[in-house]
Amino acid sequence: MVTARAPATSANLGSGYDTFGVALERPADTVTVERASETSIDVTGAGAQYIPEDPDGNTVGAVAEALEAPAHISIDKGVRPASGLGSSAASAAAAALALNELYDRGHTPKELVSVAAKGEAVVSGTAHADNVAPSLLGGFTIIRGDDVTRVDADVSLVACLPEVAVSTRDAREVVPESLSMADHVETVGNAATLTAGMCRSDPTLVGEGMDDPVVTPARAELITGYHAVRDAAFDTGATGVTVSGAGPSLLAVCYPEKRRAVAGAMVEAFADAGVGARAYQTRVGRGATIL
Numbered sequence: 007m008v009t010a011r012a013p014a015t016s017a018n019l020g021s022g023y024d025t026f027g028v029a030l031e032r033p034a035d036t037v038t039v040e041r042a043s044e045t046s047i048d049v050t051g052a053g054a055q056y057i058p059e060d061p062d063g064n065t066v067g068a069v070a071e072a073l074e075a076p077a078h079i080s081i082d083k084g085v086r087p088a089s090g091l092g093s094s095a096a097s098a099a100a101a102a103l104a105l106n107e108l109y110d111r112g113h114t115p116k117e118l119v120s121v122a123a124k125g126e127a128v129v130s131g132t133a134h135a136d137n138v139a140p141s142l143l144g145g146f147t148i149i150r151g152d153d154v155t156r157v158d159a160d161v162s163l164v165a166c167l168p169e170v171a172v173s174t175r176d177a178r179e180v181v182p183e184s185l186s187m188a189d190h191v192e193t194v195g196n197a198a199t200l201t202a203g204m205c206r207s208d209p210t211l212v213g214e215g216m217d218d219p220v221v222t223p224a225r226a227e228l229i230t231g232y233h234a235v236r237d238a239a240f241d242t243g244a245t246g247v248t249v250s251g252a253g254p255s256l257l258a259v260c261y262p263e264k265r266r267a268v269a270g271a272m273v274e275a276f277a278d279a280g281v282g283a284r285a286y287q288t289r290v291g292r293g294a295t296i297l
């Protein structure tokens with residue numbers, strides 16, 4: 007029997023659609039695997055009732071198949087599904103690490119990124135790796151084709167999760183299919199600024215680099231209270247705010263001493279918009295581990 011823990015993640019960071027991601031120190035999923043002749047799954051924890059136990063509908067089923075590693079897989083969800091916090095990816099990353107160990111497959115965590123991404127195709131229609139990469143590797147990650155670049159960063163974050171669900175599949179449908187040259191230039195400048203900020207663990211550069219004129223405005227419309235919550239975070243000291251992943255969570259970057267105030271203001275602004283929410287005061291964290 008092998009147990010692995012894999013963290014929630016926040017993908018895109020505004021300017022890095024399908025490219026950037028960070029591991030969050032918390033929350034996380036825990037996955038336990040035991041050898042079996044065919045794969046079966048049970049799910050407990052946050053939002054378990056919304057997650058299929060049929061291996062064909064669960065990200066971990068695709069991972070077991072890709073590794074040719076049938077197992078009984080128990081998932082304890084710390085990351086609520088349809089959160090924008092890489093819930094489906096956290097299970098896939100933990101399962102990939104645990105099954106690799108259980109069957110002694112010998113893959114490195116970096117090699118497991120493409121395996122875990124197969125799970126994402128099951129739920130969102132695309133094998134985007136921008137959640138599974140940071141969940142497996144930790145830190146700040148950049149996806150380029152099949153390549154992953156990883157950077158250590160120490161940056162404080164607030165992830166504010168409202169009590170509504172947005173499916174990644176639906177939120178991918180509102181993404182524009184093309185962009186103007188002006189938006190392209192702005193996005194490249196912001197993405198480069200964010201990357202420099204991560205390399206320096208500089209919340210000001212990271213926050214400024216999160217601005218995105220293309221994907222985020224389209225997705226903000228799917229989140230009740232988005233603009234008020236964003237304003238509240240900036241008013242209390244956030245250096246940048248964006249939609250986390252496909253939403254509905256919002257991600258704020260800040261200096262460590264502002265984290266509590268930013269978290270409180272975001273929850274309050276959601277409440278004023280009639281939406282319950284909780285905030286994780288977190289930071290860029292490490293990747294999946296065997297327990």
Ligand SMILES: Nc1ncnc2c1ncn2[C@@H]1O[C@H](COP(=O)(O)OP(=O)(O)O)[C@@H](O)[C@H]1O
Nearest residue numbers: 057064065087088089090092093094097129174
């Ligand atoms: N192991 C899993 N953990 C979470 N969600 C899963 C899992 N397997 C399948 N799903 C499905 O994936 C969807 C949630 O994934 P997604 O929309 O990408 O949200 P998130 O941003 O939280 O990852 C839900 O429909 C859920 O039932």
Ligand SMILES: N[C@@H](CCOP(=O)(O)O)C(=O)O
Nearest residue numbers: 017024090091092174251252
């Ligand atoms: N790049 C993807 C990221 C989805 O993240 P999730 O946490 O919402 O699953 C996208 O933006 O669609």
